[in-house]
Amino acid sequence: xxxAVARVGRSRSKAAAGALSRLASTAATCRRAMSTxxxxxxxxxxxxxxxxxxxxxxxxxxxxxxERRGYGVFARDCFRRGDTLCxxxxxxxxxxxxxxxxxxxxxxxxLAGTPxxxxxLPFGLRLLSESGAxxxxxxxxxxxxxxxxxxxxVFFDRRAFAELDFAPVQEQIVLRSRAxxxxxxxxxxxxxxxxxxxxGAAEAWPDAGALAMSAMMCSSRAFAVSPRxxxxxxxxxxxxxxxxxxxxxxxxxxxxxxxxPVARCEEGxxxxxxxxRRDVAENDEITINYAGGGxxxxxxxxxxxxxxxxxxxxxxxxxxxxxxxxxxxxxxTPQPPPSPSSPRHETRWRSVYPPNF
Numbered sequence: 001x002x003x004a005v006a007r008v009g010r011s012r013s014k015a016a017a018g019a020l021s022r023l024a025s026t027a028a029t030c031r032r033a034m035s036t037x038x039x040x041x042x043x044x045x046x047x048x049x050x051x052x053x054x055x056x057x058x059x060x061x062x063x064x065x066x067e068r069r070g071y072g073v074f075a076r077d078c079f080r081r082g083d084t085l086c087x088x089x090x091x092x093x094x095x096x097x098x099x100x101x102x103x104x105x106x107x108x109x110x111l112a113g114t115p116x117x118x119x120x121l122p123f124g125l126r127l128l129s130e131s132g133a134x135x136x137x138x139x140x141x142x143x144x145x146x147x148x149x150x151x152x153x154v155f156f157d158r159r160a161f162a163e164l165d166f167a168p169v170q171e172q173i174v175l176r177s178r179a180x181x182x183x184x185x186x187x188x189x190x191x192x193x194x195x196x197x198x199x200g201a202a203e204a205w206p207d208a209g210a211l212a213m214s215a216m217m218c219s220s221r222a223f224a225v226s227p228r229x230x231x232x233x234x235x236x237x238x239x240x241x242x243x244x245x246x247x248x249x250x251x252x253x254x255x256x257x258x259x260x261p262v263a264r265c266e267e268g269x270x271x272x273x274x275x276x277r278r279d280v281a282e283n284d285e286i287t288i289n290y291a292g293g294g295x296x297x298x299x300x301x302x303x304x305x306x307x308x309x310x311x312x313x314x315x316x317x318x319x320x321x322x323x324x325x326x327x328x329x330x331x332x333t334p335q336p337p338p339s340p341s342s343p344r345h346e347t348r349w350r351s352v353y354p355p356n357f
Contacts, residue, residue, distance in 0.1 A: 038063060040143055041071075047140035048092065048251055055086035059286065061254055070146040071254045072285050079280035085263055086251060088272045090230050094130065094138060094248040096123050102196035103129040109190060110183045118179050123222065123246060124214030125183070128206050129197055131214070141250045149216045154180075180208040180215070221253040222246045228269050258287035 041061050048056055058077040064070050079085060098104040103126065111122040130136045149155065153169060154176050164170055184207050187194055191202070198205050206214070224244040249272050252265065263286050266273040274288065 043140045044144045044250075051092045052089045053086060053092060053251060055084065056251075059086060059251075061251075070256075071144065073251065073255045075280050075282055075284045075286060078282055079276045081276055081278050083276045083280075085274045085276055085280075085286060087268075088249055088251055088274075090270045090272075092141070092250045093230060093272070094127065094141075095230050096126055096246055098126050098129060100129065100197065102193040105193050106187060106190060106197060109186050113182055113186055114179055115175065118176065118215070119246065120215040120219040120222070121179055121183055121211060123218040124211060124216075125187075125206070127218055127248070128210060128214045141248075144250075144254070145217050145221065147213065147217075149213075149220065152216055154212055154216070176212075177208075180212045183211050184208040218246075218248070221248055223249050223252065223265075223272075225249075225272065226267050229267050229272055231270050252288070255286050255288050257290040259289060259291075261287045261289045263288050 041063065045056060045061060058075065058079070060074045060076050062072050062074055064072065075085075096107075098107055106129075107122045107125050110125055114121050127142070130138045131142045136142070153161075153164070153173050156164070156173065161170065161173060164173075187206065188202075194202075194205050224246055227243070227245050230245060230247060252272060252274060255263070255274070262277060262280055262284060263274045264277050265288060266275050274286070280286070
């Protein structure tokens, strides 16, 4: 090789190495500057940076006053209306399609026996497959997902269920309870794929309580987006209603709801953006509208089981006589969670997946 060419090659290699070193140093400096002293938040933030989320240096994730309040996202700096607050690449998102063949087989089996309105059950199984894998690259994100759902009717005990005294809501609770138990039985009937997906110990396999918790996680956090958002080949899209697909979108799903939100959501090819709807001051909380308002036809949070029950109440004719209390289901009928003296599903969830939950 010509000595001059060799010198140029070495010079370019040194320049590239220097650029990478400066980039790594900048990222490390950014992580130190953004440190909150909360291991879960700092681990999640570092993961977002590694995965290429843009705009984090001007945002801060804060924990709520208790576990029931989850997290919020706040501005570290000022923004003008129309500024992009953050850009989230598809590589960080969890879609409904499973890459693992054993998990995909289990999801398909659950999907076949699940009512159409309970899309969150098979999606929850997909999430469980990630939460149960210690090697999952989504672990820092999954550790951030709240595990308490106060007021969710599917976790009511028998006495609270009876006190609802409103047939449409009770019917929805029973429908979901049956679906969770039926799905657990379906999964137990395929031990070969369960061992591949969740390990060899049957006691570590998801039960009805774990399925209910994971379904609530998806129900309360998933976004319905255009398939083009998930087009980088990492997240395979599963066509949903109206050409939309569902996905868990880290960081965006830590933003709380407001009917007068600070930001709106925009979709791009292989990315998801959060954009200021108005000027934002330092320390303002970044909120979005889960119902889609203020998002200009872009992504909206998927309606939850709780909102479906609320809709049933809201659409009931208030002028009509109150419905008779629903008869007590037969003993063989799957019921909502057990009596208050029995272990709650939240406890069972944590005992099944202690590393991540």
